[in-house]
């Protein structure tokens with residue numbers, strides 16, 4: 160596996176584009192779910208759902224690219240002076256983020272397949288997830304898991320941002336590797 164000192168440009172672009180997408184997805188998801196709960200339907204609610212499904216499904220597709228990149232290229236090493244425990248904590252957090260970035264959209268996709276509510280931006284339909292039956296009660300449970308995973312993802316992202324800001328203030332070069 161090639162060893163690099165800084166993340167390559169494609170990797171960095173993907174990181175920041177996906178960060179923006181997830182930043183948009185969480186508030187859009189919360190607002191649209193609250194509007195649905197309050198039975199507020201109309202153009203805005205529909206638009207929020209359409210954008211959420213389109214961006215969320217794109218995150219899933221981009222994760223395939225990202226995982227392929229990660230398997231192909233070994234990320235830059237941590238500085239030798241960084242404590243082993245901290246290196247382990249950072250790597251574990253990154254792996255958890257990867258897992259949630261796959262599981263969260265997968266449960267959302269499964270939910271809209273079971274509901275079914277596959278229509279998205281411009282009237283296009285997402286493909287149905289294979290082997291998921293149409294069943295509203297199942298969709299309800301899938302959405303509950305989806306929401307819980309998304310909130311966990313949000314909490315972990317807050318921790319990830321906190322750690323990144325700490326590196327920025329410490330000027331140890333770790334923040335710059337991804338900018």
Ligand code: HEM
Pocket residue numbers: 181184185186187188189191192193195211212213214215216217218219260263264265267268270271285302303305306307309310312
């Ligand atoms: C990383 C990707 C995603 C994130 C971070 C995310 C985040 C969220 C959040 C925070 C909620 C609100 C949960 C609640 O308040 O109960 C939500 C709801 C929802 N999401 Fe996602 N989502 C993602 C991907 C997807 C995908 C790929 C789909 C479908 C193709 C999808 C469909 C939905 C639907 C339909 C709801 C509303 C569920 C309901 O009305 O109970 N999401 N999402």
